[in-house]
Amino acid sequence: xxxxxxxxxxxxxxxxxxxxxxxxxxxxxxxxxxxxxxxxxxxxxxxxxxxxxxxxxxxxxxxxxxxxxxxxxxxxxxxxxxxxxxxxxxxxxxxxxxxxxxxxxxxxxxxxxxxxxxxxxxxxxxxxxxxxxxxxxx
Numbered sequence: 001x002x003x004x005x006x007x008x009x010x011x012x013x014x015x016x017x018x019x020x021x022x023x024x025x026x027x028x029x030x031x032x033x034x035x036x037x038x039x040x041x042x043x044x045x046x047x048x049x050x051x052x053x054x055x056x057x058x059x060x061x062x063x064x065x066x067x068x069x070x071x072x073x074x075x076x077x078x079x080x081x082x083x084x085x086x087x088x089x090x091x092x093x094x095x096x097x098x099x100x101x102x103x104x105x106x107x108x109x110x111x112x113x114x115x116x117x118x119x120x121x122x123x124x125x126x127x128x129x130x131x132x133x134x135x136x137x138x
């Protein structure tokens with residue numbers, strides 16, 4: 001990111017970083033190491049027309065598993081670090097910080113301004129193709 005918060009296209013290797021989740025980590029433990037939550041954007045080595053597995057999240061308590069497959073080159077993993085603890089449903093259930101997460105697959109942020117950013121511009125009459133599958137196993 002540059003000083004304005006816009007993506008620059010510089011890709012940082014996650015090897016030996018505390019936010020490297022490739023071999024599986026307990027998110028709560030990584031939050032503790034980071035001192036904050038996730039709003040991290042990953043760029044994948046492989047992508048294209050074929051669905052590829054890109055993320056898997058397991059709830060150790062229930063055993064439920066979320067599997068994410070996509071044709072997209074990137075994913076934002078967000079754990080609600082900016083979600084207000086003041087937000088609640090009508091029944092009183094709190095939303096709040098770190099109470100949920102999302103896996104957002106997409107193209108490069110600021111892609112039209114980054115040379116070589118894959119598929120960032122779709123021209124008139126040109127088809128846009130993208131597929132993401134979220135699978136929940138019980």
